Amino acid sequence: MNELAGVIVAPLVLFVLTVGWWLLAFFPALRELYQRSDVESLRVVREYDNDVHYFARRFRARVDSYLENTTASSKERGASVSNALQHRIHYLLVRDDGSVVLPPSGDPKGSGVNIVLAPTAVTLPRETALTIELFAANSLHGGEANIFRAILAEQDISLGKGSTVLRWLHASGAIRADSDCTLYGRASSDRLIVLANGCSFEHLHAPRIEFGEAEKPDHDEHSGLKTTPLGPKALSKTVEVTGRRWLIHHDVDIPAGRFIDADIVAIGSLRVGAGCHISGSIKGHEDIQIDQGVRIDGSVVSVENIYLAHDCHVRGPVLSERDIYVGPGCRIGMPQRRTTVNADNLYIAPGTVAFGTVRARASAQVRSGRPV
Amino acid sequence: MTRLFPFVLFSLLILATAPLPVSAQQAGPPPAADDQALPAAAESQRPQATATTTDPAPAMDATPGPPERGRAWYVTVMLVMLYSIVFLICVYMVRHYRFTLNRLFGEQRHPYLDVDEGDWPTVTVLVPAHNEEAVIAHNLEALLDTNYPHDKLIIVPVNDRSTDRTKEIIDDFARRYPDNIKPFHRTGGTPGKSAALKDVTETVDSDVILVFDADYIPGRGLIKQLASPFFDPEVGAVMGRVVPINCGKNLLTRLLDLERAGGYQVDQQARMNLRLVPQYGGTVGGVRVAALESVGGWREDALAEDTEITYRLLLAGWKTVYQNRSECYEEVPEVWPVRIRQIRRWAKGHNQVAFRYGFALLGNRRSSFLEKLDGLLLLGVYLMSPILMLGWILALTLFFLGENPFHSIIAILSVVAYGALGNFAAFFEIAAATRLDGTTRRLRLLPLNMLGFIVSVVSIAGATFSQVMPHNLFGNKLVWHKTERYRKTEHKPT
Numbered sequence: 084m085n086e087l088a089g090v091i092v093a094p095l096v097l098f099v100l101t102v103g104w105w106l107l108a109f110f111p112a113l114r115e116l117y118q119r120s121d122v123e124s125l126r127v128v129r130e131y132d133n134d135v136h137y138f139a140r141r142f143r144a145r146v147d148s149y150l151e152n153t154t155a156s157s158k159e160r161g162a163s164v165s166n167a168l169q170h171r172i173h174y175l176l177v178r179d180d181g182s183v184v185l186p187p188s189g190d191p192k193g194s195g196v197n198i199v200l201a202p203t204a205v206t207l208p209r210e211t212a213l214t215i216e217l218f219a220a221n222s223l224h225g226g227e228a229n230i231f232r233a234i235l236a237e238q239d240i241s242l243g244k245g246s247t248v249l250r251w252l253h254a255s256g257a258i259r260a261d262s263d264c265t266l267y268g269r270a271s272s273d274r275l276i277v278l279a280n281g282c283s284f285e286h287l288h289a290p291r292i293e294f295g296e297a298e299k300p301d302h303d304e305h306s307g308l309k310t311t312p313l314g315p316k317a318l319s320k321t322v323e324v325t326g327r328r329w330l331i332h333h334d335v336d337i338p339a340g341r342f343i344d345a346d347i348v349a350i351g352s353l354r355v356g357a358g359c360h361i362s363g364s365i366k367g368h369e370d371i372q373i374d375q376g377v378r379i380d381g382s383v384v385s386v387e388n389i390y391l392a393h394d395c396h397v398r399g400p401v402l403s404e405r406d407i408y409v410g411p412g413c414r415i416g417m418p419q420r421r422t423t424v425n426a427d428n429l430y431i432a433p434g435t436v437a438f439g440t441v442r443a444r445a446s447a448q449v450r451s452g453r454p455v
Numbered sequence: 456m457t458r459l460f461p462f463v464l465f466s467l468l469i470l471a472t473a474p475l476p477v478s479a480q481q482a483g484p485p486p487a488a489d490d491q492a493l494p495a496a497a498e499s500q501r502p503q504a505t506a507t508t509t510d511p512a513p514a515m516d517a518t519p520g521p522p523e524r525g526r527a528w529y530v531t532v533m534l535v536m537l538y539s540i541v542f543l544i545c546v547y548m549v550r551h552y553r554f555t556l557n558r559l560f561g562e563q564r565h566p567y568l569d570v571d572e573g574d575w576p577t578v579t580v581l582v583p584a585h586n587e588e589a590v591i592a593h594n595l596e597a598l599l600d601t602n603y604p605h606d607k608l609i610i611v612p613v614n615d616r617s618t619d620r621t622k623e624i625i626d627d628f629a630r631r632y633p634d635n636i637k638p639f640h641r642t643g644g645t646p647g648k649s650a651a652l653k654d655v656t657e658t659v660d661s662d663v664i665l666v667f668d669a670d671y672i673p674g675r676g677l678i679k680q681l682a683s684p685f686f687d688p689e690v691g692a693v694m695g696r697v698v699p700i701n702c703g704k705n706l707l708t709r710l711l712d713l714e715r716a717g718g719y720q721v722d723q724q725a726r727m728n729l730r731l732v733p734q735y736g737g738t739v740g741g742v743r744v745a746a747l748e749s750v751g752g753w754r755e756d757a758l759a760e761d762t763e764i765t766y767r768l769l770l771a772g773w774k775t776v777y778q779n780r781s782e783c784y785e786e787v788p789e790v791w792p793v794r795i796r797q798i799r800r801w802a803k804g805h806n807q808v809a810f811r812y813g814f815a816l817l818g819n820r821r822s823s824f825l826e827k828l829d830g831l832l833l834l835g836v837y838l839m840s841p842i843l844m845l846g847w848i849l850a851l852t853l854f855f856l857g858e859n860p861f862h863s864i865i866a867i868l869s870v871v872a873y874g875a876l877g878n879f880a881a882f883f884e885i886a887a888a889t890r891l892d893g894t895t896r897r898l899r900l901l902p903l904n905m906l907g908f909i910v911s912v913v914s915i916a917g918a919t920f921s922q923v924m925p926h927n928l929f930g931n932k933l934v935w936h937k938t939e940r941y942r943k944t945e946h947k948p949t
Binding site: 108109111112114115116119120121122123124125127128132133134135288323325326327328330332346347348363364365366381382384398399400402404416420421422423425439440442444 | 564566567569570571572573574602674675676679680686687688689698699700701702703706709712716745746748749771772782783784820821892894895896897899900901902903
């Protein structure tokens with residue numbers, strides 16, 4: 084009897100346990116199949132279009148909705164918090180003298196206030212800290228070491244030395260940041276951004292962006308460049324020419340003062356000698372070094388670092404998967420042809436002008452003295 | 456170095472379960488009594504082993520065993536084949552794990568995603584359409600609503616012999632947007648998407664061609680996202696991510712949603728991260744016209760023009776870029792017969808590319824070693840289904856022939872068979888993808904993917920076998936393989 088049990092029962096138990104163990108995984112599967120708790124398609128935001136003004140636009144809409152409910156008289160009087168609360172609008176008012184009408188508790192957040200309004204042009208005293216969004220209906224002049232969460236201004240914004248913006252800022256006019264300011268998130272202007280030496284930022288967007296003192300005139304100083312043409316075989320004996328593209332399977336060193344009418348892809352490092360003019364784009368699998376006074380009409384793309392010496396002009400995007408160092412006096416993009424600079428880290432010397440977007444995935448600094 | 460740790464660990468595991476070398480076996484304890492059932496190879500070595508070791512059970516050895524005999528040649532061939540298949544499966548398993556771990560812990564590459572502004576290239580968007588009255592209007596409306604500079608954007612609906620209202624709808628849009636919509640009506644020529652693309656490309660005068668299937672609904676920023684990699688002069692093609700829009704319809708669509716997530720969120724992006732061979736998928740993507748021309752344009756006889764162009768560009772030194780955040784909705788098949796037809800078509804196209812370009816890739820000096828390796832493994836993806844089935848047959852046959860020479864290989868085979876049956880490594884990709892997408896509850900359905908896996912293996916194997924039949928090798932007739940649409944027609948001409 085015991086032998087029979089050993090022959091039949093043991094395998095049967097093993098079989099049942101095995102099947103049971105196997106089926107165990109199917110219980111949650113069948114449950115999900117019938118309960119349908121997660122059946123929505125992955126959300127693809129159709130409206131997402133990388134718009135740098137997104138936060139500013141949303142904030143303006145919010146402010147507009149507040150102001151519709153606020154009487155002009157209360158604004159002129161310098162509305163108190165209690166008056167604002169009567170309209171279910173939680174705001175603080177910045178007076179002409181720059182003083183902020185604080186709630187009795189002295190803590191904006193604690194009083195439920197979620198917006199700061201500056202209906203007229205204001206100048207803030209030093210070390211003012213506004214940890215809620217600020218809307219300036221006119222221009223805003225910050226003092227030294229101010230801290231803002233976010234700013235939207237209908238005219239100019241100027242930030243005092245050592246100020247910090249934590250989320251974003253947008254001005255319909257110009258943005259000027261004194262030295263050692265830190266701009267986290269997006270900073271955009273419809274006209275001009277000027278950052279002094281020592282500023283750091285993440286994402287700038289404006290028709291014109293000046294780093295430090297822009298000394299160069301706007302006209303194209305490279306238009307009279309004297310160069311001599313360079314053919315593909317003179318550059319490399321193993322070059323592969325496909326249409327406009329020259330594909331070179333090693334490091335490339337372009338001699339100074341040459342003109343190349345092509346796109347160049349170097350499976351290695353790439354150096355462009357001083358005063359060269361390349362009418363196409365260049366790509367390097369290693370570092371790209373561009374010497375002084377070079378003009379590139381297309382883009383500059385590198386898997387590694389990009390070094391731009393002084394007085395270079397790149398008209399197309401400058402994209403690096405590592406870091407970009409920009410020397411003084413460089414120009415990137417053109418007023419009528421805006422472009423993008425993008426890298427993990429950016430180091431930009433004073434005197435550089437860019438048109439369009441300058442963006443760092445990690446951090447960007449305006450600083451001089453880095454040897455290129 | 457820390458990134459290599461999982462692979463080192465995995466290699467050690469494999470080694471730990473690998474068969475011992477003959478010398479090691481000889482030095483070990485003798486086989487047990489019931490090893491009489493051991494196959495010929497083991498038997499032939501047995502006297503030698505017992506002669507060199509101290510036998511703790513001489514009584515057992517005294518039992519007369521079967522007569523010594525050599526292994527039949529066909530058994531040796533089968534064993535070699537089986538071990539080769541096991542090796543291949545292990546390679547794919549390692550590949551899947553490598554990709555998944557890279558997505559979870561590795562450096563992510565999105566080098567072109569943040570390009571906001573630039574002198575954008577001129578773009579022509581091709582929308583191949585064959586009887587697409589249910590979806591074509593949505594597609595054209597969405598394309599017109601994108602934020603790409605309209606003076607640099609041309610939309611070309613390619614109507615290939617539609618017999619429904621597709622032509623009427625397209626012409627209505629062309630009347631309303633004459634500057635941006637330029638229809639291309641085909642009434643003759645070789646049927647098929649490749650041939651249609653070839654014909655229409657001859658009329659294109661843009662820098663870049665993007666292709667969207669008629670059922671796709673692009674977002675506002677999608678054209679810019681897909682055009683931005685072309686600022687890089689080395690990029691020949693770009694691919695975005697497709698997301699099933701009818702995911703919750705039934706079990707099949709939910710399983711396909713999981714499969715797509717694994718394929719794009721993990722597999723394609725990992726290949727982008729690791730600088731391997733991201734694949735142009737024929738839709739939600741595009742090619743640089745100069746690159747396309749440099750490799751001879753679309754091939755009319757290509758069964759999978761997307762895979763075909765990926766490899767021809769790779770051979771010519773152009774890169775294909777994958778943009779994981781360039782997402783676009785698509786419809787996936789809602790019934791199994793449609794799904795089976797779709798995957799059979801993909802398998803045939805993929806295999807065609809494998810036979811055409813596999814050897815050329817091996818000798819291609821423009822590709823790195825890793826690109827060659829990944830390119831070959833990618834080409835072999837659909838060939839693995841018949842190979843896997845052959846492996847199962849071989850394993851069973853050898854078992855019943857009494858061939859079990861190295862007991863530890865069974866351990867490996869068990870692991871691999873489970874990996875193959877449940878496609879464990881690929882399932883790991885899917886699990887990682889749902890985590891990255893933040894949709895983890897749907898992961899509970901994963902065991903049911905075994906069903907989809909088995910259907911795919913059988914379908915692909917069938918397609919591959921039919922492909923090598925003489926009448927298909929020499930008399931292939933190209934037709935429009937259209938995937939059924941499930942959306943309702945809503946467009947009313949104005």
